[in-house]
Amino acid sequence: DAGITQSPRHKVTETGTPVTLRCHQTENHRYMYWYRQDPGHGLRLIHYSYGVKDTDKGEVSDGYSVSRSKTEDFLLTLESATSSQTSVYFCAISESDRGFNQPQHFGDGTRLSIL
């Protein structure tokens, strides 16, 4: 199994509070991704990173920011959480250096509830 750890696994917080989710990998892969999963929408890309300090927006980036100061860590921050950000968040890494056909591998997800 790919070495991907997400923390926390579950979190309940209140509207307006800041929240940071962490993704840690032990695979030394260049590409890391944050998705959210909502019923009827599948997984939607929030932000991704293609190297240390190199990040870009996905299709649902509003209200989220990311940082990657080390290869192994990719942080997702909700600056001021809203109820619409209640979701399951997945981190993924890609073995892109081994070719186009390499799948993304996912962490176990973080269930975030914003009340």
Add this chain to the structure above:
Amino acid sequence: AQKITQTQPGMFVQEKEAVTLDCTYDTSDPSYGLFWYKQPSSGEMIFLIYQGSYDQQNATEGRYSLNFQKARKSANLVISASQLGDSAMYFCAMREGGSTDYKLSFGAGTTVTVRA
């Protein structure tokens, strides 16, 4: 525009029977790849199978196979000899060749329930 469409929200299948999960995609890029993932009720995402746009043969991995019809832009997943452990949500995803960041676009998923 939706890049990946999975039109079946849920399906029931009898144990030991085959089931086909539909996936259609939309891209103008001649180079692309299609991935299928399984998500059991425990929540993890498990990679199942990959099909490249230039692959001459349909992909197979054990009981999983892809019915790839390029002209119709469809990449249906076939699970043969269904088992109770196949009950899960299944996602189709696409990576476009013009992308240098290896992103995936996912469909909404299909829930499969295998009946004993």
